[in-house]
Amino acid sequence: MRLTLEFGGGLELLCNSVKIHEVNVDPEAEGNKLTMKNLLSWVRTNLIKERPEMFMKGDTVRPGVLVLVNDCDWELSGQLETVLEEKDVVVFISTLHGG
Amino acid sequence: MAMDSNGAVETAADVRREISSLEKAKAQIEDRISALQARLNSYGLEDGSEKTNCSAPPPAEDLFSGKLSADMIYRYSRHLLLPSFGVDAQANLLKSSVLVIGAGGLGSPALLYLAACGVGSVGIVDNDVVELNNLHRQIIHSEAYIGRSKVESAAAACRGINSTVQIVEHKEAFRTSNALEIMRKYDIVVDATDNVPSRYMISDCCVVLGKPLISGAALGLEGQLTVYNYNGGPCYRCLFPTPPPTTACQRCADSGVLGVVPGIIGCLQALEAIKVAGAVGEPLSGRMLLFDALSARIRVVKIRGRSSQCEACGENATLTEQQFCNFDYEKFTQTPLSTSPLKLQLLPPEARITSKEYNEINKKGEPHILIDVRPAHHYKIISLPNSLNIPLGSLEGGLPEISAALEVNKAGDNSRDSSLYVICRRGNDSQRAVDCLHKMGFTSAKDIIGGLESWAHDVDPKFPTY
């Protein structure tokens, strides 16, 4: 499944400072579905190059990270259970506090 | 043609130009006098005995009969000409009051626009003084104000733009002890602060007092903007119930920020405040604007609504004024409210030396290796001569390089082992590095207390700081 993943707010530093990743992720065998839960573990294994604790805590993202699926807060689509579709755009963004 | 006192040739054109520039200045002064006259008139017959109520909306009794004074019509004419803004929205602005917390990178443009556009009363909260390294982004301040209060500086700039707006100076840090008292007097709050505990504190205070919150943030080359606690929308805690780990909270003083980035977000904060105050358009509630300066992209995303579970604004939340006053935001976020940098105490005293002691060692020509563990782009700004740059992040990979350097020194002076010193910007990362070196077997490693900042302070005042 082709997806566009974007990292921002400093999270890109965990993936060699690359913000946009065009990726191809295989759905899980059962039901041929890909959920956000599957995607997070794929990202952790394949894209995060350092300090994984800055990206995840337990099986979800760490506090202070917003996850947007097609420009929409994943809270509105079922968080970890969100089912992804071909060409979805998933954004991971760390909140900023500077000013 | 004539010679002026400096001996330069003066032409009629020069004189005409000077006259025209003086005429312009005269017109500006007259405008200012008439604005002040209008303000004075509003105090009515109480000649000189005006009330000192800070939150009072601006004068002009005309407002209440739905009309603007002649001066106001002229000053705000371009607003009045907008069909979707017009007299009604302008009258709403003139009656409203906005509190801007933080007169820094975000607050600077926000304050300038809020004063210019005719918000009735603008409050400014800040406890800092203007520093030279603020001026690249905090455009409300000027060189003449370096060393003086940011609030005084910002207030003077606002008054210079619009003497008819009431500017209220709060020269203090925003804390739970004064937050309610300060915020209560205003209709709208702009969060232009730069740290996590302040963001939770300001949001909670807005929930307790029922004020809409225009929240902006900027760091590096990115900015974020949203409106909290407005029209049933979410508050900061709805979005971020748990504070981020302290290691995820970067500061402009450490990570850098391109000046125009907070400028853009601050302008957008002024815009959202104007929309809320003027009761026009669709304020950015339930949505968040993400700005990426490098790729020139703005993305507006939909965020969750008010959370029924929220500890501040949710269904079962009972956040009272008293609870707010007693809440320890520094403990909750593990971050100090003040922006003063962290002073880590990681190493025992015998593993540390002062910059003065290091200077003596250097002057005596004692063989040693000096490792600078700052990131390479910091090292490029300025460094001590003969230091070796091995950034903290790649210290382990740099161990062979350190061993090799120590060997070379040993070969030169076989009598004793050469020493290993570690320096960074402020003396925190150098301690982390020494701790790591000790564990890797470099037991003689010592850190230079206070880093390059203390070198500049105690040894070489000409050494640049940043």
Ligand SMILES: [Zn+2]
């Ligand atoms: Zn809430």
